[in-house]
Amino acid sequence: AAAASPPTPLMSSAAPAAFSGVIVESGRYPEEVSWALECDGVEAPLTGGPYSDDFPGYSHAFTATPGSRCVLTMRDSYGDGWDGATWTGL
16 A cells, blocks of 8 residues: 655745835935835835935835835936935845
């Protein structure tokens, strides 16, 4: 008689969460830049900008499922780019 196969492990529908974050630093014209980050499993999009001239920087932590699909939209109201401003995902 053949040996019985081990039972198939149960799969969890909830994937583990992972800490993530964003850091935004000002450039020459912070009042022109804005952004939005939408990720699967994150209830509301993260958004920022436009910022004031005395903008020191922005950081925000959030939780997303590893492998989540995210869409980042970056805007410059003048249309000439972010002029030294940076957006970093962690």
